[in-house]
Structures are given as structure tokens and as C-alpha cells.
Amino acid sequence: MLYFDHCASTPPYDEVIQTMTEVMRAHYANPSSLHRAGTSAGHLIERSRAVLAEQFRTKKGSWLFTGGGTESNNLAVKGIAKQYAGRGKHLITTRIEHASVYETFGQLEEEGFRVTYLPVSDTGHVRAEQVLEAVTDETVLVSVMHVNNEIGTVQPIAEIGRMLKKRSRAFFHVDAVQSIGKLPVSVEEWGIDLLSGSAHKLRGPKGVGFLYIRDGITLYPLFTGGSQEEGFRAGTQNVPGIVASAKALRMASESMEARGRKLGALKRMLLTEIAEIPELKLNGGEPSAPHIVHFSYPGMKPEVIVHMLEEQGILASTKSACSSKDQKPSRVLLAMGASREHAAGGVRISLGDEHTERDIARLAEALRIAVRQLKPLERGLT
Known part of the structure; x- marks a missing residue:
């Protein structure tokens, strides 16, 4: 075939499968446990977090691990909207976002948020000027995907990010699930506040996503019940999957x-x-x-x-x-x-x-x- x-989904690298197997066998302790085995597992997560920071040239403490790209998108969009609703309840996205973003905005509309859905051209592109024209004093979030998952169009993320930083306090979220490992992504240079990724789209394991959060930003958590991932994502971390995902990201980037x-x-x-x-x-x-x-x-x-x-x-x-x-x-x-x-x-x-x-x-x-x-x-x- x-x-x-x-x-x-992508076939995982052989090295990723090997890494995941080795970590599952040797580091099965809960990374939140205080004993030596738990501390060792926790160190692997932090080393993996450092790999993401290195590959994207961002600060180490700015990356969270999630259960996949869908969760990363939901946490970014809902987390910002609910945490900063006091600033305003206007949100901006496009009509061609992945369902995990598009339907999330639909849920927020049901909760009283106002959403502007930007149109696209007949080739599937949004103009940066359209974003700025839609921004108001009550806009708290703009979410635009980098590469469309269906038709492959690349949006002008760098231009949008730079324009937003000059003229708005709105946070800028980018779904980069389909671009990471295929196209350059300059998180800080492009003015991105939150960036979503998924390991199994770049020859890593399923069930692991990651989310960049610029320093100083707080998210309303989707899950409660623990202080993992800086308190933004409760639940025992998937140590083998996280380590294998960092391996896949490094290999895909190289x-x-x-x-x-x-x-x-x-x-x-x-x-x-x-x-x-x-x-x-x-x-x-x-x-x-x-x-x-x-x-x-x-x-x-x-x-x-x-x-x-x-x-x-x-x-x-x-x-x-x-x-x-x-x-x-x-x-x-x-x-x-x-x-x-x-x-x-x-x-x-x-x-x-x-x-x-x-x-x-x-x-x-x-x-x-x-x-x-x-x-x-x-x-x-x-």
C-alpha cells in the first residue's frame, strides 16, 4: 500500500518507537512522585520541554504538554477567552480553521462571546489587513491557523502577528499542527502568543500535543485536579510519549x-x-x-x-x-x-x-x- x-497521521520514526519503548520500560514512575524514580521521570519531561524551547528558540518554561493538537487548541482558545473575559468578549478567527478551533469558537458563542469569522479568498487565504479591520477594543483573542489541514494554504502569520502587536492588546493564537516540521515557524519573531502542535503529525506518537504560552499569560484550565503543567493541565503526564515526541520534533526539524x-x-x-x-x-x-x-x-x-x-x-x-x-x-x-x-x-x-x-x-x-x-x-x- x-x-x-x-x-x-504519520508513520513514527524507528528511533521514536525505540525511545518510547525504552522510557516505558525504565521510567514508569509517576513524574509527580517525590521519590527518586518519580524525580527521574520528571527530569525527562523537563529535558523534553527544553528540546521544544531549543527547536523553536523560545524560553524553556513556555511549553506545556497536552493530549494532542485538539486539546492544545481547545486549551489555548477557551483558556484565553475565559481567563480574560473581563477585558472583553470579542474573538476573531477564520472560516477555514480546523474543527478543534472552529467548533470551540462556536461553543464560546453559546456562552455569550461574540465571534468574527473572517472570510478567505477563492484560493483559501486571509489578508492580514482583514484581521486588523476586525479588531475592536474588546477583542481578546485572534486565532489563525498557519497551514490549512485540508487544502494546504499558508496564511500570513508573521504579518498578522506584527500588525497585532503594534495596534492591539489581543492575544494571538496559531494552530501550527500541519506546519511544524514542514515549514519554518518563528514563534517570538512573528509575535505569536500561543502556538499549538501535535506529535503524530511529525512522525511522533499519538496522544501527545504541545502548546507554547508566552511568558506572563495565564490560562483558564480545562482540567482541574492537579498542579501538573504549571497548573494549566491537571493529570499525570505521559512520560514515554512526551520524550518520544521531543525526539520526533528534533528529527523532523533537522x-x-x-x-x-x-x-x-x-x-x-x-x-x-x-x-x-x-x-x-x-x-x-x-x-x-x-x-x-x-x-x-x-x-x-x-x-x-x-x-x-x-x-x-x-x-x-x-x-x-x-x-x-x-x-x-x-x-x-x-x-x-x-x-x-x-x-x-x-x-x-x-x-x-x-x-x-x-x-x-x-x-x-x-x-x-x-x-x-x-x-x-x-x-x-x-
């Missing part, structure tokens, strides 16, 4: 430039192949991440295409894994102005380290075969 679903060049070349090859299949319509535009290609077959259910590709030994997806079972048209494509028919037929291809030009050629041929077989059935499968 050829695995083209790296946005959903190979990021080479990965970007390789995946960028493969992506350009795939875009050329898809452009030559008239039934398929490419979605998104530049700037975009090097590992994501998204297209639609208007009038065709995307799960039909995905299953036909699987029959040919290729694994792809329709949209984000968190929403893949949702039969509704893509919220992201609708926000870009696509018709419901176009938005309902999207397929995502996400590339990884193991892919080669030969794999891209095989994928392109599989797409041609699928389209030839589906063309006569278009109306019956809509």
Missing part, C-alpha cells in the same frame, strides 16, 4: 529543509499530472505547504474515489480525519466560494518522507483509471 494520508525541497518537487509533479485530468479540479493556491494537494471531482462522492484508489493500493482521504465521516460539503471549500457540488467532491493527498517520483506516477495513473471508470456513473453516484 502507498500511504498518502500524512495530514491525518531534516525540514531537505524534506521541504523533496516534497515540493513531488507536489509540483502531482499538480501537473492532476491538471491533465479534466474531470478533476485543483483547490487552493500559493503560498501553500509542500506536502498537501487537494482536488475535487464535482458531482462525484469523494469516498467513492478514495475507495477506488484503495482498491489499487493507494490510501488517501476526503478531508481532515476528524471530519472524514461527515457527509456534508467541505466547509473550507464553501468558504472559498465553491459550489456545493464542488465542495462535496474533495479529495486530499498528503505526502511524506517515503514517497518517490515513482509513487507519484503510480498515484496519477490510479487517478486516471478511477476517473475513466467513474465517468459513465457520474449522475448515479452524486
